[in-house]
Amino acid sequence: MSGYLSGTLAILCINLIFAYGIFVTAAAGQINLGGAGFQAIGAYATAWLVSQTGLPIWLIIPAATLATALVGFLISFPVLRTRGVYMVLATFAFGEVVTGFLLHSTVFGGAMGMVVPQHIELWVLTVSAVVVTIAAFYLMATRLGLAMRSVNDDEDAAIVMGVNVRLVQVVAFTVGGAFTGLSGALYALNFGFVEAQYFNSLLSIYVLLFVLIGGAQTAWGPLAGSLFFTLLPELFRIGGSWRFFVFGVLIVLMMTVRPEGIVTREMVRRLSPRRWWPYRTREVYHGG
Amino acid sequence: MAVEPALALRGVTKRFGGLAVSDDVSFDVPSGARVALIGPNGAGKTTLFNLISGVHKIDSGAILLDGKPIQDLPPRKRVRAGLSRSFQNIRLMPHLSVIENIMLGQHTLATDMRSLLTPLAWQRKSKWRIQARDSMMRAGIDVDPDASVGGLPYGLRKKIEVVRALMSRPRLLMLDEPAAGLNPRETAELSAFLKAVAWDGLTLLVVEHDMSFVHDLCEHTVVLNFGRLIYDGPTRGVQDDRQVREAYLGSRRVGAKEIGHVA
Numbered sequence: 333m334s335g336y337l338s339g340t341l342a343i344l345c346i347n348l349i350f351a352y353g354i355f356v357t358a359a360a361g362q363i364n365l366g367g368a369g370f371q372a373i374g375a376y377a378t379a380w381l382v383s384q385t386g387l388p389i390w391l392i393i394p395a396a397t398l399a400t401a402l403v404g405f406l407i408s409f410p411v412l413r414t415r416g417v418y419m420v421l422a423t424f425a426f427g428e429v430v431t432g433f434l435l436h437s438t439v440f441g442g443a444m445g446m447v448v449p450q451h452i453e454l455w456v457l458t459v460s461a462v463v464v465t466i467a468a469f470y471l472m473a474t475r476l477g478l479a480m481r482s483v484n485d486d487e488d489a490a491i492v493m494g495v496n497v498r499l500v501q502v503v504a505f506t507v508g509g510a511f512t513g514l515s516g517a518l519y520a521l522n523f524g525f526v527e528a529q530y531f532n533s534l535l536s537i538y539v540l541l542f543v544l545i546g547g548a549q550t551a552w553g554p555l556a557g558s559l560f561f562t563l564l565p566e567l568f569r570i571g572g573s574w575r576f577f578v579f580g581v582l583i584v585l586m587m588t589v590r591p592e593g594i595v596t597r598e599m600v601r602r603l604s605p606r607r608w609w610p611y612r613t614r615e616v617y618h619g620g
Numbered sequence: 621m622a623v624e625p626a627l628a629l630r631g632v633t634k635r636f637g638g639l640a641v642s643d644d645v646s647f648d649v650p651s652g653a654r655v656a657l658i659g660p661n662g663a664g665k666t667t668l669f670n671l672i673s674g675v676h677k678i679d680s681g682a683i684l685l686d687g688k689p690i691q692d693l694p695p696r697k698r699v700r701a702g703l704s705r706s707f708q709n710i711r712l713m714p715h716l717s718v719i720e721n722i723m724l725g726q727h728t729l730a731t732d733m734r735s736l737l738t739p740l741a742w743q744r745k746s747k748w749r750i751q752a753r754d755s756m757m758r759a760g761i762d763v764d765p766d767a768s769v770g771g772l773p774y775g776l777r778k779k780i781e782v783v784r785a786l787m788s789r790p791r792l793l794m795l796d797e798p799a800a801g802l803n804p805r806e807t808a809e810l811s812a813f814l815k816a817v818a819w820d821g822l823t824l825l826v827v828e829h830d831m832s833f834v835h836d837l838c839e840h841t842v843v844l845n846f847g848r849l850i851y852d853g854p855t856r857g858v859q860d861d862r863q864v865r866e867a868y869l870g871s872r873r874v875g876a877k878e879i880g881h882v883a
Contacts, residue, residue, distance in 0.1 A: 474738060475723075475735060476736045476737060478716070478723060479724070481715060482724050484715070486711055488711075491695045491696055492695060494696045495696065495727055597715060
């Protein structure tokens with residue numbers, strides 16, 4: 333495989349895991365615009381563990397993932413006190429706080445960043461991306477996933493159905509934190525270098541766009557969004573510097589034509605082979 | 621030993637600012653009974669539903685479900701205690717399919733981690749799905765279970781909401797204007813369906829304006845006006861009650877003999 337191709341595939345894997353981290357919270361009705369902050373925590377935790385401890389990589393990756401999950405769990409409590417656009421702002425502020433802290437800390441190298449003297453093979457990235465994708469599909473298929481989607485649709489009605497809305501949201505934030513942290517750990521180990529400036533608000537916006545343009549209704553959305561956002565700009569390279577213009581126009585078009593994302597539930601249902609199975613209900617009950 | 625009423629309100633009072641939206645309301649819904657809650661617009665019927673289901677906290681009084689006080693429980697724990705409700709405006713989850721909406725109604729029955737982490741969407745033969753399909757069939761909901769609820773006709777969505785509320789196997793089912801917007805055939809069907817489920821020991825409390833539906837379904841009626849209870853007795857007698865007639869028609873018209881019905 334050429335260096336260009338494997339490089340693109342590595343970025344795609346990291347972006348995909350990152351997107352699922354944001355998707356899990358979005359599926360439960362919470363917009364996280366602080367994605368870069370969560371990813372930075374996973375990346376810096378990895379960089380610090382690699383340089384300060386002699387732990388093997390297969391322990392460092394889960395440790396960084398768990399650390400970010402813990403941050404997600406803790407931060408969910410203040411964040412969940414806010415709603416709507418204020419929640420977006422609160423998560424955004426969190427992302428800014430994380431990068432601000434990293435820029436001014438001596439332990440984490442400040443503006444100089446940190447070198448990560450370890451490397452992972454492409455297959456680790458690929459396997460991780462596949463595992464996270466399956467986990468996201470599994471989660472959305474469970475009753476917990478059903479509860480998450482119902483919280484997204486109508487929080488008050490979900491309460492009346494007996495759903496513990498707060499618990500569902502905290503779980504979503506924690507799992508989202510874990511996925512995002514994992515993407516950060518893989519980023520650090522793939523590029524061998526982390527700097528706080530990379531984890532900026534533009535990155536948070538991009539990953540949120542992966543999810544919203546891809547579609548937050550089903551686990552197919554982040555997959556479509558990550559492919560769209562990672563591969564299309566590469567395809568447009570032939571257009572030179574016009575590629576960002578074309579790409580921007582495409583995004584606006586997508587939002588106009590498919591406001592609920594590239595992949596919607598209805599689309600998945602229409603394409604599903606189940607649709608052609610003969611199992612419609614027959615009227616049995618006749619009243620009286 | 622006397623049987624505890626399924627639901628008992630004792631001096632339930634709630635004020636929004638200076639306005640008493642529920643003023644010392646007390647009545648019983650006997651176990652297995654079908655009781656209607658009626659009253660003119662703004663009488664506080666939906667508010668009372670919200671107080672019972674826990675959307676709002678009461679200021680004073682007590683709400684007893686099977687003799688146990690529930691007024692201090694959060695809404696989701698009241699569902700677990702055996703109380704289920706539907707909404708005046710349909711509140712189905714728009715992005716969930718028919719069967720998913722109905723399976724959401726089973727949520728309180730899935731108490732352990734294992735049932736929360738069972739992949740419902742992948743197991744086409746899980747007990748949850750079979751139970752939900754069964755309830756759909758018994759209610760005569762003859763649509764593709766995987767169809768999105770958004771595009772379905774109003775009467776059907778209304779029915780799905782009732783079935784969803786039944787899935788938690790409640791002791792008491794509270795329906796807020798279930799017949800509103802239904803055509804006469806759908807109304808008759810709904811009434812028959814509700815009688816059939818009540819036959820299994822379910823207690824019903826129904827807010828409804830359609831008096832023929834109330835007469836058909838409920839043997840007992842409670843009337844509210846300006847947050848106060850003004851009638852608690854058999855449905856037959858409600859139209860002859862002076863206070864009820866005053867509430868609906870105004871005190872000047874009540875003497876007039878030609879007015880034969882309320883609402």
